[in-house]
Amino acid sequence: MTTRRRALEGIRVCDFTGQLAGAGATKWLAAFGADVIRIEDPVNQGAWDILRMMPPFADERRGPDFGGGFNNHNTEKRGITLNLRTPRGKELLAALVERSDVVTENFAAGVLDRWGFGYEALRRIKPNIVYVSNCGFGHVGPYAAFKTWGPIVQALSGLTFTSGLPGMEPAGWGYSYMDHTGGYYMAIAVLLALIHRQRTGEGQWVDMACCDAGLTLNGPAILDYTVNRRPMRRDGQPNGNRSDWPRMAPHGIYRAAGDDEWIAIACRSDADWSACAAAIDQDWARQARWSTLSGRLADQDEIDAKLNEWCSARGKFDLQRRLQAAGIPAAAVQKPEERIDRDPATAELDLWPTVRHSKIGDIRVDGLPVRFSETPWSIRRGGPCVGEHTEEVLTELLGLSGEDVARLRAEGVV
């Protein structure tokens, strides 16, 4: 065995992804040492990835190199510009594909094809290329031409619906959960295809659709429908913070002392409730009819009201400590500041590494929630500025000279 220090060193990704659903995937690969090269349009300064100029910003500076979300999702990648409207731009891309293992993109269906770099064309350039496309509805099917972004994927796939209180409009997900998750599936697809290629020599195309991935995340609800013919759209559903599967009571998010402070409590069993009642230490909690799950389920509204009252006089972290000490799963609903700056469990993992961005400077980003014993991840470099590595990549990988690159720049190719 050789001494490989980075799990994915030697893997090169020709990366057209943007936003979180695509960029999140290649962020994982880059953190483990893959050479991820973002390819962007010099004409619109990479504006296709709207996060380049979207808030939050670290200071008063604005423009395509200052978007906080972009920096967060594009750490450890290199960035070049190529004008694919020009023949020379196309040639350079072809040369880059030839030297790559993977091509990733999350454009609307058909965009890469229109530039002349659809899967068949990629395969002619590099027969064993791994090509992973990721778009909301996929490249095939009646809605292939429709447009999506995170919240639309969540709406279509059932995830928005299953977040809410009975009888009210959906609360949904207050962020693009399926952009994160679509990125996870896209990275999984890249790794699976690379493992297959390593063992057989064969490349392939993976047509990822965020909506498909989202649909699979409500599996038991779908089986309840196909087997028991019980739809989720019925009275009393979705039931907010309660738990039907597995059945638990009490189970919810209760008001704690302070402004918009909350505590989540899950009593998994009769023993949990008995310990919870002992911790509460008030007569109402000790009622015999609540010693069984069926008794507690029958009176859920009443128990929830009492628990709310009891919790609201206490601090959320005090409640968390007291209930955990009694052996009951309980967690304060943490605000960003609390979980990022004051939580020993995220500090311990170095979950918020500081990266150096060429223009923004030193800034913290999301790290990875894993610890590898042999090949740890590393996130130190911030997201690339527009065209930051054009010269470096074209000279190092494609053998161009500095003068060649200067000429290409003058011709508007890069």
Next chain:
Amino acid sequence: MSALAGIRVVELAHERMAFAGKLLGDMGADVVLVEPPGGCPMRRCEPFVDDVPDPERSLTWWHYHTSKRGAVLDWRHPDGRAALRALLARADILLEAEDPGVLAENGCDDTALTGALPRLVHVSMTPFGPTGERRHELATDLTLLAGGGPVWSCGYDDHDLPPIRGGGGQGYAIGCHYAVLSALTALLHRELGGRGQRVDVSMHAAANVTTEMGSYCWLVHRGTVQRQTGRHANEMMSMPSQMRCTDGRYVNTGLPPRTPQEFGRLLAWLRALGLEEELPEAVFLQMGAERHGRIDLSKIGSDDEVTAIFGAGREALTFIASRVTAQEFFLGAQKVGLPVGVIYSPEEAFEDPHFVARGMQVEVAQPQLGRTVRYPGPPYAFEKTRWTISRPAPTLGQHTEEVLAEAGIDVAPLRASGVLGRS
């Protein structure tokens, strides 16, 4: 051929890890699910077929354990431990989600269980990681999502209502996605010439980095997002984005039009529905359609015409949504070129013709019922190494003898010592 054909996975049955094993099994890995005598507690999870509680009728079990073989083996017993070690000696990946210290307390520390197996990838997933002061805190899906960040961003405009946890066990799913990413990354490293290794996944940390703006608004400029009904939690309130349609279902009205073409098509749709006369702002749609180039959103509020045009686009969408069914709105607006969505329940999504055409309904023969059952299909469409449910979830101990025999383990003494459960 499957992407993971020939890759052997041993999964110690635990509700927290179940989905990770399914994701590998459905891509062709040979996953052996090891349960204790008496079965994994997850077999008692609702919903049950016909609501009859039975360890072989849990639909949660059925869903999360497809494409796995099942063996009963008490690894807390010395004989069972030796057998598990023998299974691991020929495995590529170990998936386990025991609480910190549990394996070691039962004679299965890393030396005993995985020592001298340099090719093995050991993925251990725990609520808070194996070390650190919070490692022994108890957790469920609800508490992980509450403590880890997602819940803070989800709920209603009305903050007298509690934040809401999204359904479907997403706290566990997030952890399992990272477990699979880790297993495959470590496996690829090994295939490229490296050795196996141990990976620890923290579910709490996984939730923390699955919150989008919730985290990075704080990291970038110490901003705190606030939850809003059905749309992104943000530092400042944004306009509502959900509408109730005539059939009682809701839609997400998405992003309003910005280009002249989009304004033109939206106006044409309004006319086709016969609703132009009822919307006084329609005149601004006409102005939007006649402009040159994209509407500059940064001028909203400062330029009266831009403000009126942009507002009219939003008004028109909201108005149309109130006059048609959710499905009509979705299809109509998408044909205009606008990204809007109908808010489906899981079964409505499952029956939608687009998903059906993409193969999202998969028939699986279910021996307990003597018929096939429709399962959700692939999260990704591989051209060559197809995703497939190769078998339904195992019944208790279904493959014990077969799996042990393949590893050259003598079954009779194990059976006698009780580590294989009742025969």
